[in-house]
Amino acid sequence: MEAKTIKTQHVPVRYFEGGKGAPLVYLHGAGGITADDPFLAKLAERYHVFAPLLPGYGDSTECGELREMLDITLHTWDVVEALGLKDPILVGHSMGGMIAAEMAAVAPNDVSRLGLICPAGLWLDDHPIPDIFAMLPYELPAVLFHDVEAGTALMTAGVRIDDPEWLKGFLVQNARQLGMAGKILFPIPDRGLSQRLYRVKAKTVLVWGDGDKLIAPAYAHAWKKAINGAELVSIPEAGHLMTLEKPDHVAKAIAKLG
Amino acid sequence: MKFTWFNLMPWPYLPDDFREKHRSVWVDIDSRLFDPAKSHEVYNSYMDMLEYAGTLGFDGIGVNEHHQNGYGIMPSPNIIAAGLARRTSDVGLVVLGNSIALYNPPVRVAEEFAMLDCISGGRLVAGFPVGTSMDTNYCYGQIPALTREKYQEAHDLIRRAWADPDPFAWNGRYNKLRHVNIWPRPIQDPPPIHIPGGGSVETYDFCIDNTYSYSYLSFSGYIRAKALLQGYWDRVAERNAPDTSPYRAGFAQTICVAETDEEAERLYSEHVSYFYNRCLHVYGGFADAPGYRTIKTIQTGALSQYAPPIDGYSSLTWKDLTEQGHVIAGSPETVRQRMEELIKGLHVGNIFCLLHVGNMPMDKCMYSTKLFAEKVMPHLRDMFPDYKDDNRFWCKPLKKQAKPGSLPAEREVAALVGGKD
Numbered sequence: 189m190e191a192k193t194i195k196t197q198h199v200p201v202r203y204f205e206g207g208k209g210a211p212l213v214y215l216h217g218a219g220g221i222t223a224d225d226p227f228l229a230k231l232a233e234r235y236h237v238f239a240p241l242l243p244g245y246g247d248s249t250e251c252g253e254l255r256e257m258l259d260i261t262l263h264t265w266d267v268v269e270a271l272g273l274k275d276p277i278l279v280g281h282s283m284g285g286m287i288a289a290e291m292a293a294v295a296p297n298d299v300s301r302l303g304l305i306c307p308a309g310l311w312l313d314d315h316p317i318p319d320i321f322a323m324l325p326y327e328l329p330a331v332l333f334h335d336v337e338a339g340t341a342l343m344t345a346g347v348r349i350d351d352p353e354w355l356k357g358f359l360v361q362n363a364r365q366l367g368m369a370g371k372i373l374f375p376i377p378d379r380g381l382s383q384r385l386y387r388v389k390a391k392t393v394l395v396w397g398d399g400d401k402l403i404a405p406a407y408a409h410a411w412k413k414a415i416n417g418a419e420l421v422s423i424p425e426a427g428h429l430m431t432l433e434k435p436d437h438v439a440k441a442i443a444k445l446g
Numbered sequence: 447m448k449f450t451w452f453n454l455m456p457w458p459y460l461p462d463d464f465r466e467k468h469r470s471v472w473v474d475i476d477s478r479l480f481d482p483a484k485s486h487e488v489y490n491s492y493m494d495m496l497e498y499a500g501t502l503g504f505d506g507i508g509v510n511e512h513h514q515n516g517y518g519i520m521p522s523p524n525i526i527a528a529g530l531a532r533r534t535s536d537v538g539l540v541v542l543g544n545s546i547a548l549y550n551p552p553v554r555v556a557e558e559f560a561m562l563d564c565i566s567g568g569r570l571v572a573g574f575p576v577g578t579s580m581d582t583n584y585c586y587g588q589i590p591a592l593t594r595e596k597y598q599e600a601h602d603l604i605r606r607a608w609a610d611p612d613p614f615a616w617n618g619r620y621n622k623l624r625h626v627n628i629w630p631r632p633i634q635d636p637p638p639i640h641i642p643g644g645g646s647v648e649t650y651d652f653c654i655d656n657t658y659s660y661s662y663l664s665f666s667g668y669i670r671a672k673a674l675l676q677g678y679w680d681r682v683a684e685r686n687a688p689d690t691s692p693y694r695a696g697f698a699q700t701i702c703v704a705e706t707d708e709e710a711e712r713l714y715s716e717h718v719s720y721f722y723n724r725c726l727h728v729y730g731g732f733a734d735a736p737g738y739r740t741i742k743t744i745q746t747g748a749l750s751q752y753a754p755p756i757d758g759y760s761s762l763t764w765k766d767l768t769e770q771g772h773v774i775a776g777s778p779e780t781v782r783q784r785m786e787e788l789i790k791g792l793h794v795g796n797i798f799c800l801l802h803v804g805n806m807p808m809d810k811c812m813y814s815t816k817l818f819a820e821k822v823m824p825h826l827r828d829m830f831p832d833y834k835d836d837n838r839f840w841c842k843p844l845k846k847q848a849k850p851g852s853l854p855a856e857r858e859v860a861a862l863v864g865g866k867d
Contacts (some may be wrong), residue, residue, distance in 0.1 A: 252595075255592060255619075321583075321590075321735055321736060322473075322584060322729075322731040322732055322735075323731050324730050324731050327731070362736045363736050363737060363739065365736070366736030366737065367590060367591040367736045367737025367738075368591065368737070369736075370589050370590050370591055370735070370736060370737050371589055371591055371592065374583070374587075374589050374590060374735070375583070375584070375587045375589075376587075
């Protein structure tokens with residue numbers, strides 16, 4: 189994947205581009221994404237992938253003008269426009285899925301294919317989502333991965349999770365990235381999306397890990413009910429970060445969109 | 447010098463194994479540890495203590511705001527201050543303060559502070575903290591990355607609500623109010639404002655530009671505070687503030703006084719230990735919501751709290767705490783010397799004296815407080831003779847204070863109103 193930058197109304201936006209095929213816009217989750225992400229590589233085998241970073245993520249510029257859900261939804265439409273894309277396949281993971289679903293709800297005629305990978309955005313009182321904003325780094329793998337030990341190694345690139353240099357980098361990155369994510373996810377990741385999902389017209393594929401301990405599989409059914417005709421693909425032995433744990437399976441599910 | 451007797455109002459009944467059995471004293475502290483019937487005694491004795499301090503020559507008595515917190519059972523400091531306003535007469539009421547981003551709309555703070563100022567005859571010293579991440583983000587749900595912007599707007603709105611004599615419209619980002627016109631208005635125009643801060647340059651500048659006093663309310667003592675306060679004074683110089691008055695800054699210090707150093711250790715060490723080893727047990731995940739603090743602070747901060755405790759918790763001893771300056775304790779002479787070091791070293795004119803510590807019973811607290819007031823404070827009064835007339839950062843009470851109990855005798859009422867009986 190190649191790292192590029194494009195101008196938008198508020199800030200220059202960093203994005204990764206690669207692959208050949210139908211254009212697909214991929215929106216990352218609250219943990220962010222890097223150019224060597226295995227899931228992006230997988231998608232690029234089949235699609236022309238554009239993966240923009242939300243402002244403040246990675247090395248991209250922060251944006252004080254983006255404060256709430258509508259700002260972020262419209263900003264992301266601005267990015268699609270700036271990339272010169274019309275009705276790309278829209279795919280998002282977790283927070284990115286929440287943004288993608290909002291985009292499809294505000295502009296239902298501009299999105300005909302929608303892939304939602306364990307998206308945030310709904311809240312079920314019987315299944316409260318753990319508060320990742322109040323978790324210490326060493327506590328995260330247990331809620332993010334099906335295989336906690338392997339997941340920890342994926343998260344830290346093999347470094348010990350209490351390694352001071354890794355910790356410092358992680359915390360600085362979190363302050364920027366989760367600071368931005370908090371605008372739509374803190375303290376409860378519900379910005380009223382459930383009232384708008386009826387508007388979505390896109391062919392929709394929902395992908396959920398059976399072992400998701402952050403946004404429990406009960407949410408998959410709530411989403412399926414909320415979006416007319418949505419298809420649910422369950423992935424066994426996969427946690428919330430299944431794009432890292434099972435990139436092949438997730439990409440295969442997304443391929444159902446065509 | 448301005449000395450404020452300050453009470454956090456800690457819950458004094460946290461169990462001995464609190465740290466082992468509970469992950470945090472704040473945010474998700476077990477509500478079953480709170481006993482409402484016992485709190486009746488606790489609140490009333492703490493208020494008695496504040497009132498007592500008000501009779502000993504302290505310039506102020508102080509309260510503050512915390513939420514869901516085992517060492518500060520004062521979510522509404524204004525309620526306590528209202529009680530104190532009635533039962534004291536010539537001491538400043540230091541409310542340090544109201545977390546103004548949490549009030550909806552923030553004119554509520556403008557109104558309540560105005561009420562306190564009017565009831566107390568102009569004795570209010572007003573604090574406007576951003577609020578800790580625990581209070582503001584985790585307990586009160588404010589979005590971390592937007593907290594400062596919301597705070598700023600609340601501040602601007604409150605100042606204008608106090609100052610503008612006419613109704614005005616406020617079209618803010620966080621507040622839409624068509625008719626702002628508070629009743630009552632404060633006696634002081636405006637009350638002096640103190641801003642508790644934690645070392646960010648933006649807060650330094652905010653204080654310097656508005657002639658507010660910058661307060662550093664840490665519990666870790668004056669030795670560790672040196673770098674932070676130095677940063678502030680450097681900034682005061684850089685921005686060409688008209689003066690370097692020590693009243694531009696304040697500092698909170700835990701203090702314990704006894705007849706001798708040995709007696710201080712004997713009387714107070716268990717209460718100091720209760721505070722430092724039990725009350726300050728805050729779960730690391732609540733310390734700092736992402737987006738609340740600046741990147742620079744994280745880069746320079748300690749990281750140990752983000753790693754799992756390996757061998758359980760170690761305890762800070764009396765020796766650790768007094769030598770490192772978390773606590774200034776000992777005979778009046780020892781305390782005087784160290785307070786001088788603090789005042790000169792940090793160049794601070796406002797001292798918030800934490801003379802009640804942890805689960806200290808009231809008799810010991812009175813003992814320590816009285817020794818400080820009589821044998822320490824008088825020697826520290828004139829540390830800054832050049833600035834002795836600088837009253838910009840302190841309250842200006844009315845000369846004539848109303849007294850509670852001013853009603854006429856019941857038997858005279860009929861005669862006074864001209865009735866027959």
